[in-house]
Amino acid sequence: xxxxxxxxxxxxxxxxxxxxxxxxxxxxxxxxxxxxxxxxxxxxxxxxxxxxxxxxxxxxxxxxxxxxxxxxxxxxxxxxxxxxxxxxxxxxxxxxxxxxxxxxxxxxxxxxxxxxxxxxxxxxxxxxxxxxxxxxxxxxxxxxxxxxxxxxxxxxxxxxxxxxxxxxxxxxxxxxxxxxxxxxxxxxxxxxxxxxxxxxxxxxxxxxxxxxxxxxxxxxxxxxxxxxxxxxxxxxxxxxxxxxxxxxxxxxxxxxxxxxxxxxxxxxxxxxxxxxxxxxxxxxxxxxxx
Amino acid sequence: xxxxxxxxxxxxxxxxxxxxxxxxxxxxxxxxxxxxxxxxxxxxxxxxxxxxxxxxxxxxxxxxxxxxxxxxxxxxxxxxxxxxxxxxxxxxxxxxxxxxxxxxxxxxxxxxxxxxxxxxxxxxxxxxxxxxxxxxxxxxxxxxxxxxxxxxxxxxxxxxxxxxxxxxxxxxxxxxxxxxxxxxxxxxxxxxxxxxxxxxxxxxxxxxxxxxxxxxxxxxxxxxxxxxxxxxxxxxxxxxxxxxxxxxxxxxxxxxxxxxxxxxxxxxxxxxxxxxxxxxxxxxxxxxxxxxxxxxxxxxxxxxxxxxxxxxxxxxxxxxxxxxxxxxxxxxxxxxxxxxxxxxxxxxxxxxxxxxxxxxxxxxxxxxxxxxxxxxxxxxxxxxxxxxxxxxxxxxxxxxxxxx
Numbered sequence: 163x164x165x166x167x168x169x170x171x172x173x174x175x176x177x178x179x180x181x182x183x184x185x186x187x188x189x190x191x192x193x194x195x196x197x198x199x200x201x202x203x204x205x206x207x208x209x210x211x212x213x214x215x216x217x218x219x220x221x222x223x224x225x226x227x228x229x230x231x232x233x234x235x236x237x238x239x240x241x242x243x244x245x246x247x248x249x250x251x252x253x254x255x256x257x258x259x260x261x262x263x264x265x266x267x268x269x270x271x272x273x274x275x276x277x278x279x280x281x282x283x284x285x286x287x288x289x290x291x292x293x294x295x296x297x298x299x300x301x302x303x304x305x306x307x308x309x310x311x312x313x314x315x316x317x318x319x320x321x322x323x324x325x326x327x328x329x330x331x332x333x334x335x336x337x338x339x340x341x342x343x344x345x346x347x348x349x350x351x352x353x354x355x356x357x358x359x360x361x362x363x364x365x366x367x368x369x370x371x372x373x374x375x376x377x378x379x380x381x382x383x384x385x386x387x388x389x390x391x392x393x394x395x396x397x398x399x400x401x402x403x404x405x406x407x408x409x410x411x412x413x414x415x416x417x418x419x420x421x422x423x424x425x426x427x428x429x430x431x432x433x434x435x436x437x438x439x440x441x442x443x444x445x446x447x448x449x450x451x452x
Numbered sequence: 453x454x455x456x457x458x459x460x461x462x463x464x465x466x467x468x469x470x471x472x473x474x475x476x477x478x479x480x481x482x483x484x485x486x487x488x489x490x491x492x493x494x495x496x497x498x499x500x501x502x503x504x505x506x507x508x509x510x511x512x513x514x515x516x517x518x519x520x521x522x523x524x525x526x527x528x529x530x531x532x533x534x535x536x537x538x539x540x541x542x543x544x545x546x547x548x549x550x551x552x553x554x555x556x557x558x559x560x561x562x563x564x565x566x567x568x569x570x571x572x573x574x575x576x577x578x579x580x581x582x583x584x585x586x587x588x589x590x591x592x593x594x595x596x597x598x599x600x601x602x603x604x605x606x607x608x609x610x611x612x613x614x615x616x617x618x619x620x621x622x623x624x625x626x627x628x629x630x631x632x633x634x635x636x637x638x639x640x641x642x643x644x645x646x647x648x649x650x651x652x653x654x655x656x657x658x659x660x661x662x663x664x665x666x667x668x669x670x671x672x673x674x675x676x677x678x679x680x681x682x683x684x685x686x687x688x689x690x691x692x693x694x695x696x697x698x699x700x701x702x703x704x705x706x707x708x709x710x711x712x713x714x715x716x717x718x719x720x721x722x723x724x725x726x727x728x729x730x731x732x733x734x735x736x737x738x739x740x741x742x743x744x745x746x747x748x749x750x751x752x753x754x755x756x757x758x759x760x761x762x763x764x765x766x767x768x769x770x771x772x773x774x775x776x777x778x779x780x781x782x783x784x785x786x787x788x789x790x791x792x793x794x795x796x797x798x799x800x801x802x803x804x805x806x807x808x809x810x811x812x813x814x815x816x817x818x819x820x821x822x823x824x825x826x827x828x829x830x831x832x833x834x835x836x837x838x839x840x841x842x843x844x845x846x847x848x849x850x851x852x853x854x855x856x
Contacts, residue, residue: 189791237690237693238693238694263661263688263690263691263693263694264583264661264663264688264690264691265590265658265661265688268583268588268589268590268620268621269621271588271620272588272619272621273620273621299790300790301790301791301822303822304790304821316734316737316740317734317737317790318732318733318734318736318737318788318790319734319736319740320736321788321790321821322740322788322820325788325820325821326844342735342736344583344585345583345585345588369736371735371736371739375585375586395740397736397737397739397740397743398739398742398743399742399743400724400726400739400742400743400745400752401739401742401755402722402724405722405755406689406722407722407735407739407755408720408735408736408738408739408755408757409735409736410690411585412735412736412739421743437743437747438743438744438747438844438848439737439740439741439743439744440744440843440844440845440847440848
């Protein structure tokens with residue numbers, strides 16, 4: 163089953179007929195994800211990748227019963243797409259788009275707070291439950307089915323972790339790319355909590371980076387809720403203060419959001435923190451006794 | 453993207469935010485003309501001259517070429533204005549925030565003096581608007597302790613800093629504007645002027661998509677006017693897609709020239725101080741690669757995210773940028789091929805290498821993911837002096853040998 167998405171998820175693609183939407187929807191379908199249709203305003207009634215195209219998310223939900231949406235809408239319109247999905251009753255909204263103006267996300271985050279839904283991202287690789295559903299842009303083949311959950315702010319670092327986990331003879335239940343923006347729908351703590359409550363996950367890899375307070379929040383929660391071992395890594399130990407390192411949210415603002423400060427609190431709260439990104443897989447193997 | 457004080461003030465004017473007015477000048481003659489114009493308009497000989505650089509601490513900072521000259525100074529005569537302008541323009545201002553190299557001043561702001569005498573005492577406050585990432589709300593942070601370093605106030609006397617959180621999508625509410633004016637200890641006309649000031653300022657913050665808008669000092673003049681004497685404004689980079697006019701205000705001379713070049717090649721690059729250059733796909737993996745270089749005994753020379761489509765063109769641009777740095781002793785390319793196939797990236801590396809000609813530092817290429825094996829074979833068959841690795845730990849060992 164995994165968390166957030168599984169083989170029963172009915173997925174629609176917002177920005178379905180665009181270049182990105184088309185490419186990744188094709189990959190998702192090849193992986194076996196149950197893509198039931200897509201939304202492109204103005205192209206409703208047509209067909210794309212042998213699936214129906216709708217003008218609005220409401221229409222798509224009414225016809226297909228979709229409960230998951232993945233968003234490839236350009237940055238200027240992506241926050242609006244998130245709100246449209248929430249308003250239409252989509253339960254899991256996964257926003258891949260990078261470069262959304264942060265004030266748009268302030269509004270969207272507030273808007274969806276009263277809806278019964280969960281937003282993942284934006285600026286994220288998406289979510290994959292191995293061998294069931296890939297709702298994202300990650301290369302599916304590196305996610306070998308297994309019982310390790312992954313939570314990460316970074317795309318390629320998620321792939322790195324999944325690959326190392328596989329090389330250590332283990333596999334992945336669900337990997338959640340939460341995104342690298344200052345305002346994201348699901349925090350590190352919330353994603354870790356989902357995996358902590360997942361009966362098909364035995365251990366968790368938690369990957370963070372400089373900037374913000376989400377890793378500290380997750381660590382403090384884990385201190386009292388560590389029912390499964392957690393391996394942690396923070397990227398950006400060598401990042402200079404005050405410089406934005408690629409991700410909009412990856413910037414050291416004060417003493418609390420450096421990699422060193424985060425690694426310290428994570429260690430104090432019982433997380434197995436590795437200094438080198440090369441050690442994620444071997445540490446996981448050693449903590450779960452394999 | 454940071455703006456200069458004079459640019460930020462031009463923007464604030466559009467939102468009817470009262471401020472210390474002035475004229476930006478690039479030559480001494482312009483500055484003298486602006487002095488005379490300002491003096492005759494305001495009826496005082498006191499005119500403030502402010503160096504325009506992207507760094508704080510200008511008032512206390514001094515010029516390398518003229519150590520007696522500070523970055524902000526009052527001119528009391530035309531001759532004074534000429535001397536100060538001559539001292540500043542083309543010279544290098546060093547402040548606590550510029551580093552020892554300082555910054556060359558190419559523009560100065562000739563501004564009205566706000567500290568004139570009058571019926572009520574003058575007062576300096578602090579006020580800034582920014583995003584609270586944890587609460588996911590904009591917040592106005594303010595204090596009666598203006599004109600000084602706000603980090604010190606926050607550290608030593610946190611009770612003297614007040615905050616108003618703004619409901620997403622709503623303007624600053626009337627009661628919040630009044631809270632600010634009350635907490636700053638204002639009464640009468642100054643109170644009314646303050647509520648108008650903060651209401652308009654918040655509209656400017658949202659309308660301009662600021663990442664940070666800091667008014668320090670926020671000033672109560674002797675006639676109870678509330679004005680912005682200084683202004684630090686940065687525009688949130690993602691929002692520039694809808695602010696083409698603001699994008700034009702970017703001052704590239706304030707940025708590292710290599711970073712400007714990288715930006716033009718669509719590479720996400722930050723210059724650092726070390727001896728091992730790196731080129732990586734993805735921001736998180738790029739930071740992690742820097743960390744690994746350090747753990748292997750090297751120091752990262754840069755952050756460089758080549759993005760999702762690492763091909764010969766981007767790899768070549770990356771090589772050229774990294775090789776500009778004479779301190780670089782080795783280059784590590786770390787690509788996790790997902791949608792991008794590793795063999796294509798490997799071919800890109802080979803083509804870029806051949807196009808550049810000779811590269812005198814060892815190149816370590818770690819390709820993992822889709823078609824990693826084919827990629828390794830391509831690199832090894834190319835005959836180039838490139839070492840290849842598939843595991844991250846192997847790459848770390850190669851870096852260690854290269855810097856030893």
